[in-house]
Amino acid sequence: xxxxxxxxxxxxxxxxxxxxxxxxxxxxxxxxxxxxxxxxxxxxxxxxxxxxxxxxxxxxxxxxxxxxxxxxxxxxxxxxxxxxxxxxxxxxxxxxxxxxxxxxxxxxxxxxxxxxxxxxxxxxxxxxxxxxxxxxxxxxxxxxxxxxxxxxxxxxxxxxxxxxxxxxxxxxxxxxxxxxxxxxxxxxxxxxxxxxxxxxxxxxxxxxxxxxxxxxxxxxxxxxxxxxxxxxxxxxxxxxxxxxxxxxxxxxxxxxxxxxxxxxxxxxxxxxxxxxxxxxxxxxxxxxxxxxxxxxxxxxxxxxxx
Numbered sequence: 001x002x003x004x005x006x007x008x009x010x011x012x013x014x015x016x017x018x019x020x021x022x023x024x025x026x027x028x029x030x031x032x033x034x035x036x037x038x039x040x041x042x043x044x045x046x047x048x049x050x051x052x053x054x055x056x057x058x059x060x061x062x063x064x065x066x067x068x069x070x071x072x073x074x075x076x077x078x079x080x081x082x083x084x085x086x087x088x089x090x091x092x093x094x095x096x097x098x099x100x101x102x103x104x105x106x107x108x109x110x111x112x113x114x115x116x117x118x119x120x121x122x123x124x125x126x127x128x129x130x131x132x133x134x135x136x137x138x139x140x141x142x143x144x145x146x147x148x149x150x151x152x153x154x155x156x157x158x159x160x161x162x163x164x165x166x167x168x169x170x171x172x173x174x175x176x177x178x179x180x181x182x183x184x185x186x187x188x189x190x191x192x193x194x195x196x197x198x199x200x201x202x203x204x205x206x207x208x209x210x211x212x213x214x215x216x217x218x219x220x221x222x223x224x225x226x227x228x229x230x231x232x233x234x235x236x237x238x239x240x241x242x243x244x245x246x247x248x249x250x251x252x253x254x255x256x257x258x259x260x261x262x263x264x265x266x267x268x269x270x271x272x273x274x275x276x277x278x279x280x281x282x283x284x285x286x287x288x289x290x291x292x293x294x295x296x297x298x299x300x301x302x303x304x305x306x
Contacts, residue, residue: 002113002136002159003171004030008041010172030169036148036160039169040140048140048164050242056143058236064121065145069153075123090294091182094210094270095124098296101268102177102208107131112176115200117165118183121150122158129156136170138163165193168200175201182211186245190253191260198261198301207263207299213248213292220290221248248292261299268296 004013006023013021019032030039040048059065063083066072076095078088106112112133116125119137128135135158141147148160163169165187178197187193197207215221225247229239246253258265269276276293283291 002134003174004037004039004169005171007039007044007163007167007169013169034142034149035151036142036162037169038142039161039163041167044164044167048243051240052140054236054238054240054242056141056146058232058240059146061236072121072123072150072153073126073155075121090270091211094294094296095127097268097270098179098208098210101296102206102298103128103131106177106206113174115170115175115178116158117178117180117197118186119148119160119181120183121146122148122154122160124179124181125151125158125160126154126156129154129158135159136161136175138165138168140164166196168196170200172199173202176205177201177208178205179208179210180212184209184212185247185249186243188244188246190246190249190257194257194261194263194299198263198299201301203301205301209249209297209299211294212297214254214295214297215248215250215290215292217290218248218250218252221250221292223289224248224292249297254297262302263299264302266298266300268298270294270296 004021005011006013006025006028008023009025011023011025013023013030016022016029021030022028028041030037076088076091078085082088114128114133114135116128116135116137119125119139120141122137125135125137137148137158138161139148140162142149142162144150144152148162151158151160161169178201184190184193194207201207213221213224229241232238232240254265257263271293279291283289
């Protein structure tokens, strides 16, 4: 069972009925609408409205909407002719390594409680629920083509939660595994977001970062952001930068996070070393900026190693 608290002050919530929770301190009610817990404080939503509108427009333009529910159930394994096939191929490789190197090893101890952060259409939450785990899926979007509303297409139950990364409406110390699913780079401040993630995992829990771009040199990441914004402006008429996101990780930023958060950070490369070396050589010869890598990052509390 996933335990909720107020996203404003972390105070206890009373269950008024099956679809209503009420903050003991403020009296504010939070409702489950269409199977999704709406857990963003009323005064916080306006800051995300533009981002969500633009994000959904881009996703529709990218062909993310599917009429056949089997498409969602098969993710991250998409057909080779899908408009986003290359992206899903990358996600599938990350997912398989995530399962082999992290999930299966954790499953050997017990059934897990997992939080899917930036869950989007819920494909990862569905996969983890299929393995028998208790799963919460957090996202801002609730649409029925690429957001939490897609949960009705799955036949394995998980808990969809509309919430902010930095104000999780969740009781502390309850999750074994928290996964940023191609989503950490949307954070405006990694320290704040990760501290909130640390709060809700158990003392021996793990935070896993999947499919966030990592650069050796931060200048390459900033160039990538400028290129992407120019491309979005050309294709969609807006830069899609209404949130002041960090957008990428660099080696220096990872080291800084390790020290500021007092966490151990392990990196698992998804792409083999020889292929990474070849790609780096090609970009250097062509005079191109450094290409992003998408390793799996595992964060653990220092106490887990004592």
